[in-house]
Amino acid sequence: MASVIRTTRMATHFVAVPRASLLRHAAPSVAHRVALSMSARRFKSEVIKETEVPVSVYTPDSKGAASGNSDHFSIPVKSGSRAPEPIAEEEETITPLEEKVYKQMPPTMQKMSVFGKVIIVTGGARGLGNHMAQACAEAGAKAIVIFDANQDLGDEAAAELHQKSGLPVSFFKVDVRDGNAINAAVQNVVDLYGAPDVLVNSAGIADSNIKAETYDPAMFRRLIDINLTGSFLMSQAVGRAMMAAGKPGSIILVASMSGTIVNYPQEQSCYNASKAGVIQFGKSLAAEWAKHSIRVNCISPGYMDTALNKVPALDAQKKIWKSLTPQDRLGAQDDLNGLCVFLASDSSKFMTGSNVIIDGGYTLY
């Protein structure tokens, strides 16, 4: 096209611009130029460099009660840049919510806790499940129950959580593929603590960098069995216990952003399919079990910095994952904690069938 002289960059796309329109924008009139340079000078001389910042604080304790309970003061502004304070290493302690503190909390904060709830966490021996179990202990759980296939890690995790929190914590060595073992274990939980109020299903595995054309069908079936069938078997057993007790409940299935996007650059069709299945299973359960006051929601994490990904073969790919994440990092092991407690708590009681992606912005691009 003759009238197109060049391209100009708009966002990430290159858009063809006609010559006339380019000239209109590139060459302002004399009057326009004068106005522009005057306003530029004015802004230059008006650069604000306050030496103090006036502050008004309104609280019930303020001294100036007569004038609307306000305190007025100024904060001095230091010139020059200051090195940021080093961030203190957080000490890993677990402080369970005490009843007397709970009773003093305003209703909104009480609803955001899981006070008095019995919570089962699968895959709670390590990683994301372990951290969500800790968060539930802090947020008021009556008892925490860990289901995991790893005997040593599970035992260790339960002992540590009990020792740090003082709460009743049990560990059941259960493989989420084993329906009979799950049913027996859930019945035991009911006998010990009463029917569960919450299930957090975090047990799962990942196979990465396997091309679909060479995927071993036995491996494919195994992964689907753990990630998808395991979610079903756990939900069924816990859902039945909730229904039998006539208790409302919350089921939280840990899916993945891989359930709605295809990861790059690793090929992992089976994992992605399994998590898409978990999300759609969760939505189906949510619709079926709303009449029993059982809510079902999914948490879909992006790339998280857990043992699941601490594989030398993934080191180079991790750099790519990080670079494609707007927050420029992998999620920390405790980055799901707040969302988990929220979904387990009564503050999310109108929420069911949702799939919440929590990924540092990865799926924005």
Ligand SMILES: NC(=O)c1ccc[n+]([C@@H]2O[C@H](COP(=O)([O-])OP(=O)(O)OC[C@H]3O[C@@H](n4cnc5c(N)ncnc54)[C@H](O)[C@@H]3O)[C@@H](O)[C@H]2O)c1
């Ligand atoms: N780490 C990530 O980047 C990431 C991202 C998205 C989703 N997820 C999902 O989050 C969940 C937790 O992942 P993680 O990173 O904490 O992994 P992890 O490997 O650190 O922990 C998983 C836990 O599940 C247990 N487990 C595995 N198979 C089991 C089985 N058959 N029965 C019972 N327990 C079993 C393991 O023993 C382990 O304790 C998984 O479902 C995973 O798919 C993880």
